[in-house]
Amino acid sequence: MSKKATIYDIAKELNITAATVSRALNNNPKISEKTRDLVLAAATKLNYKQNRLAVALKSGKSNNVGVVVPFVNKNFFASVIRGIEEELYPKGFHVIISQTYEENDREKKIIQNLINAQVDGILVSTSFTKENKDQLHQVLKKSSPFVFFDRVLHFDDISTVTIDDYQGGFDATEHLINQGCKRIAHFNVDQNIELYNNRFKGYKDALSKHGVAYNSDYVITLKSDMEAGKQAAEKLMKLPLPPDAIFSSTDNGLLGAVKYLQSIAVRIPEDFCVVGFSNEPFTQFLEPSISSVDQSPVEMGKMAAKVFLDQIESNQNVKIHKDVVLPAKLIIRESSIKHK
């Protein structure tokens, strides 16, 4: 195979101009059917393929969309990406992924890179927080459409897609109360991250709605991993009056707690109920299966993609700003159903 064929090659072949070839290929109305057929025939003969790079340079649209997440192999993000790709591929976009590892400097560079690569938009689950959000804003101020999803930041000109974390926290907690739990603990991750804070607020409001006293000893801030969950549970169970339930903002933290509780022969759900957050695959396979709040990651991805598409399709230069909030669905499993 020699070089790739260009429209010039096929123009030469037919003794016409590249312009005509271009028109024929693009179904331009002002072209005779005859020449179009000729061009098409020559194109397949020479195995011509359009060079999307040239089109991109010319048009200013790369048809690439950047997706920025902490880790692509976390189940949640992988599923969001699936949704994004599913929505965008049929529209002719390619999805470029990058990972921040939750490092802010990295995230900034990645976004700058993506902008330089002329992507048509960037969808980000950010690791920045309220404190340092301005650093990020500099980068994204003057460029392609942005959409934040899941871990979002609020700026006037940037759309967001989240689930209703507050409602998720509220429903989970209320469900535990309805099961007869009296002393419900909470695993938080980081106060400064809006989504965790919202889950926390939902928890507190559910307590207060049902007249259950809030006890700060029952609220623990921990990393989202099993080991931290074990330690947190241990700490809780050593309180003078240990809790009888946990609503955890993460499934992974809760997993450690469950393992610890089982190790000291606390029976779930008979003695102790638990509800997690994220609906990680493992929650349904455990013994007992674990109740959790589902985040519909695939739908979130699709929605983020749609918000992006809306933004570029309304090519009026009006900035569209939407804050889409998807429902959070409490999935009730064995871990939180007390037998009557």
Next chain:
Amino acid sequence: MSKKATIYDIAKELNITAATVSRALNNNPKISEKTRDLVLAAATKLNYKQNRLAVALKSGKSNNVGVVVPFVNKNFFASVIRGIEEELYPKGFHVIISQTYEENDREKKIIQNLINAQVDGILVSTSFTKENKDQLHQVLKKSSPFVFFDRVLHFDDISTVTIDDYQGGFDATEHLINQGCKRIAHFNVDQNIELYNNRFKGYKDALSKHGVAYNSDYVITLKSDMEAGKQAAEKLMKLPLPPDAIFSSTDNGLLGAVKYLQSIAVRIPEDFCVVGFSNEPFTQFLEPSISSVDQSPVEMGKMAAKVFLDQIESNQNVKIHKDVVLPAKLIIRESSIKHK
């Protein structure tokens, strides 16, 4: 913010040529330090950012690499992608992902799309099999570097990265034999897929090495999901002489079997041992924890990326062909340790 600044803008600003600006920006040696500083200053002042699209068109290299997998949100593929991104990002490449949903037509189109987008290489876990591999070869014959990983096809000019599925199957089976299991069943997925076939071969060879008779009643072909696993286990347990162990080519199939066995009060590992394949996250959380063969997906991704990099760095036009086989690591957990 007006338009994006180009090298012409900064040339005008300084009353020099765009060529000079380009040289200054690219650390070209033939440039006076003075003008370079001037250019750099003007560049930051005008907030100049290189347009990677133009560079790509000019150079013929897009600095994009395509990754094609069945589903990005399957844990295994997500982890491979993580490895790929981790390896390629520092080298200045962006990773474009697409999903085939295991549809061959889709896969072909995706690859063609990627080629049109002028990616510098394509890494694929294919859904094609020996039967129809030629269809695919047409598409990838004359283009950018290809690397197959995990689900591979063999062509003279295409490199592959896999794990040692045969050894994995062998080790798993031998381990079960060593535990005293006498009648070891096997869950297969598809004979026509090389990797499953290799696991199966490893199983058979381990049996024969240890003088255990091969019994085709114990080999079941099933889809890789829980429901299918339940049914397969049920079928096995209804045999006149049921097996006392399963080596499954997938963790998901095995999961269903485990759930079924537990439901009929078969004790694992006391009465029945099991080993899966993939080392899915849930295998370590179950009760009992499940032994499984680890596929080192992140390493596989990195290796696939490295093979690609080697290929383009040895820019002699020699085609490099490598078949890299990574080790398969049997992870022994509770599900296959008989107490003595």
Next chain:
DNA sequence: TTGTACGCGTTATCAC
């Protein structure tokens, strides 16, 4: 050391 001129592959704007 810097400027000139051209090409990468395509599309759009003129003419004819």
Next chain:
DNA sequence: GTGATAACGCGTACAA
């Protein structure tokens, strides 16, 4: 309906 030409933004022989 078709052709000539410019332009997208950049890099690079070649000249000076």
